[in-house]
Amino acid sequence: MKAIVIDQPGGPASLKLHEKPDLQPAPGMLTIDVAYAGVGYFEVLLSRGEFTSVFPMPLTPGLEVSGYVRAIGEGVEGFYVGQPVASMTLHHLNGFASMANVRPDLTVPLDQLGADLDLATAAASIVNLTTAYLAIKNVYRMRTGDDILVHAAVGGLGSFLGQVAKHLGAGKVLGTVGSSQKVKLAASFGYDELFVRSDFVEQTLKATGRKGVHAVFDPVGGTMRKQSLEVLRPLGQLVVVGNASGEQDVSHSFNEIWFSNRQLAGFTLGGYSDSNPVETGKAAREALSMLARKEIHAEIHGVYPLENAAEALALLEEKNTVGKLVLQI
Numbered sequence: 001m002k003a004i005v006i007d008q009p010g011g012p013a014s015l016k017l018h019e020k021p022d023l024q025p026a027p028g029m030l031t032i033d034v035a036y037a038g039v040g041y042f043e044v045l046l047s048r049g050e051f052t053s054v055f056p057m058p059l060t061p062g063l064e065v066s067g068y069v070r071a072i073g074e075g076v077e078g079f080y081v082g083q084p085v086a087s088m089t090l091h092h093l094n095g096f097a098s099m100a101n102v103r104p105d106l107t108v109p110l111d112q113l114g115a116d117l118d119l120a121t122a123a124a125s126i127v128n129l130t131t132a133y134l135a136i137k138n139v140y141r142m143r144t145g146d147d148i149l150v151h152a153a154v155g156g157l158g159s160f161l162g163q164v165a166k167h168l169g170a171g172k173v174l175g176t177v178g179s180s181q182k183v184k185l186a187a188s189f190g191y192d193e194l195f196v197r198s199d200f201v202e203q204t205l206k207a208t209g210r211k212g213v214h215a216v217f218d219p220v221g222g223t224m225r226k227q228s229l230e231v232l233r234p235l236g237q238l239v240v241v242g243n244a245s246g247e248q249d250v251s252h253s254f255n256e257i258w259f260s261n262r263q264l265a266g267f268t269l270g271g272y273s274d275s276n277p278v279e280t281g282k283a284a285r286e287a288l289s290m291l292a293r294k295e296i297h298a299e300i301h302g303v304y305p306l307e308n309a310a311e312a313l314a315l316l317e318e319k320n321t322v323g324k325l326v327l328q329i
Helices: 041-047 119-139 158-167 180-185 197-207 223-231 254-260 269-275 277-292 306-317
Strands: 002-006 015-019 030-039 064-072 084-088 099-102 107-109 148-150 173-177 193-196 213-218 232-240 263-266 300-305 324-328
Touching: 002 306, 015 306, 030 084, 030 119, 030 306, 041 306, 064 099, 064 119, 084 099, 084 119, 084 277, 107 277, 119 158, 119 269, 119 277, 119 300, 119 324, 148 158, 158 173, 158 277, 173 180, 173 197, 180 193, 193 197, 197 223, 213 223, 223 232, 269 277, 300 306, 306 324
Parallel strands: 148 173, 148 213, 173 193, 213 232, 232 263, 300 324
Antiparallel strands: 002 015, 030 064, 030 099, 030 324, 064 084, 084 107
């Protein structure tokens, strides 16, 4: 089998293509022949060595894959060899490879969604769409008519947060982007209005009649996280879903949270899936079913062969993409 390996930190240039022994399924696992692997900003941070305490090197990156069931481990039911599937490898990584061992409870049979969904779209979507679905529905528990703000609104995660919120009945859906060129993409991702993030506080307050929003979803981090509290209504919630900026964490007074009647929540799909795998898999199936029924859509910015994985990460590092990149194995 072929696999991308990172031996030491060095950014996208550190990704190298290796030959490795073919996989066999362990008991309770599935082995799949990978057709596509999703590429996200997490892999950029991983290549820089920002998570070596959790993911020691050498490693093969990749959180999400699609392909066909190759072999079924002892005790696994509900799948058949040759079945098209999408799966989340998450903390186990190893998605940038021609074969992957995956957990059945985090694997979605694509022929059971009630409508067609191609393998490339499934690989590009399963992690970010499931994150968006759970963050809006289970973490924030959005009510019909709630106004929300999403940072990095047309990125891999943000492009789904806006659409899922609008589909589930949000009121105003606002978002921030890094450049004025991306503002015109608002409607295609469910947003009523997009702002360049440098002036988002004033723009958000203006768009809501100075009332603010009910929730902010922040996958960016850094100073924007603290600024986001300024646009929340009383009892509004800031939902932290990433740190794509790579900036140092920001501190904040809990007493100020108390006195201002605002709320904080955090959500990471990998951690949640460790303790709640069945619920995570169920959410993934529901979210991909929405996509298959064309209630929302996925934006694929580009498809790259596995051996060009470094090029895909370098493009993401420039922060000038819309939607998701995928590798074709």
